[in-house]
Amino acid sequence: xxxSSSTIYHATATAPVNIAVIKYWGKTSTKLNxxxxxSLSVTLSQDDLRTITTASCSAAFKxxxxxxxxxxxxVSGARSQACFAELRALRKAKEDNDPSLPPLSTYKLHLISExxxxxxxxxxxxAAGFAAFVRAIADLYELNESPTELSRIARQGSGSACxxxxxxxxxxxxxxxxxxNDSVAIQIAPESHWSTIRAAILVISDAKKGVSSxxxxxxxxxTSTLFPNRASIVVPARxxxxxxxxxxxxxxxxxxxxMADSNSxxxxxxxxxxxxxxxxxxxxxxxxxxxxxxxxxxKKVAAYxxxxxxxxxxxxxxxxQDIVLGPLKKATANTPGWPDKYSHINTTLPEGFxxxxxxxxxxxxxxxxxxxxxxGPLEVPKEMALIDAAGNPKPAP
Amino acid sequence: xxxSSSTIYHATATAPVNIAVIKYWGKTSTKLNxxxxxSLSVTLSQDDLRTITTASCSAAFKxxxxxxxxxxxxVSGARSQACFAELRALRKAKEDNDPSLPPLSTYKLHLISExxxxxxxxxxxxAAGFAAFVRAIADLYELNESPTELSRIARQGSGSACxxxxxxxxxxxxxxxxxxNDSVAIQIAPESHWSTIRAAILVISDAKKGVSSxxxxxxxxxTSTLFPNRASIVVPARxxxxxxxxxxxxxxxxxxxxMADSNSxxxxxxxxxxxxxxxxxxxxxxxxxxxxxxxxxxKKVAAYxxxxxxxxxxxxxxxxQDIVLGPLKKATANTPGWPDKYSHINTTLPEGFxxxxxxxxxxxxxxxxxxxxxxGPLEVPKEMALIDAAGNPKPAP
Numbered sequence: 121x122x123x124s125s126s127t128i129y130h131a132t133a134t135a136p137v138n139i140a141v142i143k144y145w146g147k148t149s150t151k152l153n154x155x156x157x158x159s160l161s162v163t164l165s166q167d168d169l170r171t172i173t174t175a176s177c178s179a180a181f182k183x184x185x186x187x188x189x190x191x192x193x194x195v196s197g198a199r200s201q202a203c204f205a206e207l208r209a210l211r212k213a214k215e216d217n218d219p220s221l222p223p224l225s226t227y228k229l230h231l232i233s234e235x236x237x238x239x240x241x242x243x244x245x246x247a248a249g250f251a252a253f254v255r256a257i258a259d260l261y262e263l264n265e266s267p268t269e270l271s272r273i274a275r276q277g278s279g280s281a282c283x284x285x286x287x288x289x290x291x292x293x294x295x296x297x298x299x300x301n302d303s304v305a306i307q308i309a310p311e312s313h314w315s316t317i318r319a320a321i322l323v324i325s326d327a328k329k330g331v332s333s334x335x336x337x338x339x340x341x342x343t344s345t346l347f348p349n350r351a352s353i354v355v356p357a358r359x360x361x362x363x364x365x366x367x368x369x370x371x372x373x374x375x376x377x378x379m380a381d382s383n384s385x386x387x388x389x390x391x392x393x394x395x396x397x398x399x400x401x402x403x404x405x406x407x408x409x410x411x412x413x414x415x416x417x418x419k420k421v422a423a424y425x426x427x428x429x430x431x432x433x434x435x436x437x438x439x440x441q442d443i444v445l446g447p448l449k450k451a452t453a454n455t456p457g458w459p460d461k462y463s464h465i466n467t468t469l470p471e472g473f474x475x476x477x478x479x480x481x482x483x484x485x486x487x488x489x490x491x492x493x494x495x496g497p498l499e500v501p502k503e504m505a506l507i508d509a510a511g512n513p514k515p516a517p
Numbered sequence: 518x519x520x521s522s523s524t525i526y527h528a529t530a531t532a533p534v535n536i537a538v539i540k541y542w543g544k545t546s547t548k549l550n551x552x553x554x555x556s557l558s559v560t561l562s563q564d565d566l567r568t569i570t571t572a573s574c575s576a577a578f579k580x581x582x583x584x585x586x587x588x589x590x591x592v593s594g595a596r597s598q599a600c601f602a603e604l605r606a607l608r609k610a611k612e613d614n615d616p617s618l619p620p621l622s623t624y625k626l627h628l629i630s631e632x633x634x635x636x637x638x639x640x641x642x643x644a645a646g647f648a649a650f651v652r653a654i655a656d657l658y659e660l661n662e663s664p665t666e667l668s669r670i671a672r673q674g675s676g677s678a679c680x681x682x683x684x685x686x687x688x689x690x691x692x693x694x695x696x697x698n699d700s701v702a703i704q705i706a707p708e709s710h711w712s713t714i715r716a717a718i719l720v721i722s723d724a725k726k727g728v729s730s731x732x733x734x735x736x737x738x739x740t741s742t743l744f745p746n747r748a749s750i751v752v753p754a755r756x757x758x759x760x761x762x763x764x765x766x767x768x769x770x771x772x773x774x775x776m777a778d779s780n781s782x783x784x785x786x787x788x789x790x791x792x793x794x795x796x797x798x799x800x801x802x803x804x805x806x807x808x809x810x811x812x813x814x815x816k817k818v819a820a821y822x823x824x825x826x827x828x829x830x831x832x833x834x835x836x837x838q839d840i841v842l843g844p845l846k847k848a849t850a851n852t853p854g855w856p857d858k859y860s861h862i863n864t865t866l867p868e869g870f871x872x873x874x875x876x877x878x879x880x881x882x883x884x885x886x887x888x889x890x891x892x893g894p895l896e897v898p899k900e901m902a903l904i905d906a907a908g909n910p911k912p913a914p
Binding site: 350376379386391400 | 743776792801
C-alpha cells in the first residue's frame with residue numbers, strides 16, 4: 121500500500137500460556153532477566169488461554185503505548201523498553217540493508233492486547249502477554265528471527281515469556297554467557313509429539329495476591345540456605361530426566377518429576393526470610409486429591425503443579441481422562457468451567473477410592489479450566505486486528 | 518522398710534515438655550534413634566506442661582505395664598524395651614556390687630503416667646513422657662548416672678525425650694560413634710541464665726493428625742533432595758550460632774535462627790515424596806501475626822516455631838510481653854487459656870499496626886497456653902505417687 125504520514129502499519133499475533141513442570145525461580149541478573157536454573161514448561165492450548173496482541177506503528181503516533189483489556193498500561197519500565205529497543209534494532213538493521221522499507225523502527229508503537237481469561241485468576245498472564253507483544257512486533261517489522269532468537273528478547277520482558285514463543289514442550293536454557301544472549305527457549309518436542317497431554321486447572325476461590333514472583337524469587341536467592349543446592353544440583357538433574365521423559369512419552373516419570381519440582385520450588389519459598397507461602401489449604405487439598413487418584417489407579421496418572429499462587433494445574437494423559445476427571449468433577453460438580461463435552465465423565469468413584477480425600481477440595485474451587493497442550497504463537501489475519509482505522513483500540517471480536 | 522515378696526518399691530518424677538528452636542528431623546539409625554543433625558530446645562515450665570510418672574516394681578508384679586492418663590499402653594515395642602533393658606542393666610551392676618540391695622532389676626515394672634495437658638493438643642508429649650519414664654525408673658533404682666547419661670537412654674525411647682532431662686536451654690548433640698553412645702543431651706544454659714524467656718502456644722482448632730514424625734522424618738531422609746544440605750551444612754552452622762545467641766541472651770539472633778530453622782524444617786517436609794504438610798492456613802496466619810508484631814516493634818521481639826503439627830509456639834522475652842501478647846490477645850480474646858494474671862494486657866494495637874494481619878488468626882485458635890522456660894525433671898515426694906497401696910494406678914491429685 122502507499123504510505124503516508126498517517127499510514128498505520130499493524131500485525132496481530134496470539135501467544136499461549138505456559139505452565140512449568142520444572143520451575144523458574146531466581147535470577148542471576150535482574151537486569152538481564154537471566155535465571156539461576158533452566159526450566160521446562162508445557163504450552164497450553166490457546167482455545168482456552170491466550171493473549172491476542174495487535175502491534176501497530178505510525179509516523180502519526182506521538183508515544184509508545186499499551187492497552188491491556190481496555191486499560192492503558194505503562195511501558196516506560198526497563199523491561200518493556202528493553203524489548204522495544206531490541207526489536208527496533210533488528211528492524212533498523214533490515215531498513216539499513218534495504219532503504220526501500222518504510223522506517224518503522226523510528227515510529228512510535230501502539231500495542232493493544234486482550235486476554236481470553238481473567239487476569240485476576242492468577243494464571244501466568246505475563247508470559248503470554250510478553251510473548252504476544254514480541255511476536256506481534258516481530259511480525260509487524262517482518263523480522264526473520266527464529267522463535268529462539270525472539271525468546272532472548274521476550275525473556276527480558278518477563279522471564280517465563282520466552283517459553284511461550286513455542287508450542288508443545290519447551291525448555292528455557294539458563295545459558296552461561298555474561299551478556300545473557302544464550303539464555304533462550306528451545307522446543308524439546310512439538311505439541312504433536314504428545315498431543316494427548318491435558319491439563320485441569322483448579323482456580324482457588326480465595327486467591328489473594330501474594331508476594332510477586334519478581335520480588336519473591338530474589339528474596340529466595342538472597343536468604344534461602346536450601347536454594348543454592350536446588351539451583352545448582354537438583355534442577356539440572358531433573359531437567360535432563362524431564363527431557364527424556366517427554367521424548368519417551370513416559371507419563372509416570374513426567375508426573376513424578378513435575379510434582380517433585382513443584383514441591384521443591386515451594387519448599388525454597390518457605391525457606392525464604394521471611395517465608396513465602398503460595399500454596400494454601402485448598403492447594404494442599406488438591407495435592408491430596410491427586411495422591412488419592414494415583415493411589416487408587418495404582419500408578420501416576422495425574423501430576424499437580426503450583427506456580428506462584430494457590431491454583432492447581434493437574435496434568436494427565438487423555439487415555440486416563442475418566443479416572444482423573446471423575447473424582448475432580450465429583451468434588452467440583454457445581455463449579456463453573458465444566459463444558460458440555462465433559463458431561464459424560466462418570467463421577468462415581470472407583471472401588472476403594474477414599475472419598476474423604478476429596479472433601480477438603482469441595483467448596484474451595486471457584487472455576488475449573490480444562491485444556492491441553494497446544495501450539496505456539498499464531499499470526500492473526502489483519503482484519504482481526506484490535507485497532508480501528510484511526511489506530512485506536514477496539515475490543516477483540 | 519522390711520521387704521517381702523509383696524513389697525512395692527516406687528519413685529515418682531515429673532518431666533517437662535521441650536520445644537526445639539533448632540529442629541530434629543531425620544535419623545541416621547532407626548534402631549539407635551540417632552539423629553542426622555544436632556538440635557536445640559527450650560525446656561518449658563512444668564507449671565503448665567508436664568508429665569508425672571510413678572515407676573514401681575515388685576516381685577509380685579506379673580508383667581511390665583504402662584498406664585497413661587488411665588489407659589493401658591503397650592510397652593512391648595523396641596523403644597520401651599530398649600529403655601527398660603538399659604536401666605535394668607545399670608541397676609543390675611549396682612546390685613552386683615552390693616548384694617544387700619533388693620533385686621529390683623529382676624522385678625517387673627509398673628509405670629503410671631499422667632499429663633497435665635491434653636495429649637490430643639498435638640504438643641510434644643512423647644518427649645516429656647519418655648523423660649519422666651526414664652527419670653522415674655532411675656530414681657526408683659537409685660541410679661547415680663548424670664542427666665546426660667540418662668539422656669542416652671531416653672533418646673532410645675523418643676529422640677527428643679533426651680532434651681527433656683534438663684531444664685533451660687538444651688542441645689542434643691548428634692554424636693559420631695556408630696553405637697550412638699555419644700548421641701546425648703547437654704545443657705547449654707540453665708533456666709536461670711535467661712529466665713525471662715516466655716512462650717505463647719497457639720493450639721490450632723482443626724489439628725487433624727498428620728503424618729507421624731517417626732515415619733515422616735524417614736520419608737524425608739529417603740526422598741528429599743534438599744534435606745542432605747540441611748542436615749550436613751545448614752543446621753551445624755545454626756547450632757553454633759544459636760548456642761552463642763543463648764549464652765549472650767541475644768533475643769534478636771535467637772528469634773531469627775528459630776524462625777529460619779522452623780521454616781527450613783517444614784521446607785524439607787514439603788520437599789518429601791509425597792509432600793508432608795504440618796502447617797496449615799491458621800499456622801501461616803500465626804506467622805503473619807508475628808511478622809507484623811516484629812515489623813511494628815522495629816525489631817525481632819517474637820519468634821514462631823512449629824513442630825510436626827500446625828500449633829504455633831511463639832517465644833518472646835518477658836520485657837516485651839505487652840507488645841507481643843497485646844495483638845495475640847486481641848486476635849484470640851475469646852479463646853480459653855488467658856489466665857487472670859494476663860488481664861492487664863492491653864489489646865489496643867500500637868500506632869501503625871496493620872490489624873488485617875491478625876484477622877486470619879481469629880477463630881482458628883482453640884486454646885492458648887502461656888508459659889515460659891523452666892527446670893528439668895523433678896523428684897516428687899513418695900506420698901504423691903500415682904499408685905495405691907496395692908500397686909494399682911490411682912488418679913493424679
